[in-house]
Amino acid sequence: MTNPHTAEITVTVNGAEQTLTVRHHWSLLDVLREALGLTGAKRGCDRGECGSCTVLLDRTPVNACQVLAIRADGHDVLTVEGLAPAGELSPLQQAFLDEDGGQCGFCTPGFVMATRALLDGNPSPTDAEIREALSGNLCRCNAYGRILASVRAAAACAS
Numbered sequence: 001m002t003n004p005h006t007a008e009i010t011v012t013v014n015g016a017e018q019t020l021t022v023r024h025h026w027s028l029l030d031v032l033r034e035a036l037g038l039t040g041a042k043r044g045c046d047r048g049e050c051g052s053c054t055v056l057l058d059r060t061p062v063n064a065c066q067v068l069a070i071r072a073d074g075h076d077v078l079t080v081e082g083l084a085p086a087g088e089l090s091p092l093q094q095a096f097l098d099e100d101g102g103q104c105g106f107c108t109p110g111f112v113m114a115t116r117a118l119l120d121g122n123p124s125p126t127d128a129e130i131r132e133a134l135s136g137n138l139c140r141c142n143a144y145g146r147i148l149a150s151v152r153a154a155a156a157c158a159s
Helices: 028-035 091-098 108-121 127-133 144-158
Strands: 006-013 016-023 054-057 060-063 076-078
Touching: 016 028, 028 054, 054 108, 060 108, 091 108, 091 144, 108 127, 108 144, 127 144
Parallel strands: 006 076
Antiparallel strands: 006 016, 054 060, 054 076
């Protein structure tokens, strides 16, 4: 007997197709963290205001806490874990490490994923473009100067 409160979805996460049974009220963040064990995206505000749960949905940054899991059916999701599938940091992640853009690290995955989306579309952004692209992400440590330096370093590596 089918459960009227669940649905089966198929989503490609970090390049691997996943078929899951999800409850209708689950967010994409719930699925990533609880069902798939991908804890890079953080549960911060649960209101789409802090950006700690930012992932790329079809290459577009989204707050995973605000996307119903059933809306991800048939789509591609990239998480921070997908940037380093072989266990080695990507140049983007390394830039954040080298420039100390991580501070406590809680918000870092969200900033890294927003930066990935920015650099995919604009490999040489201005400071104003970086600020705009990262405006949906909050850092509680106030490391914005280091984060800007990290994005600039990542952009320099990409060009």
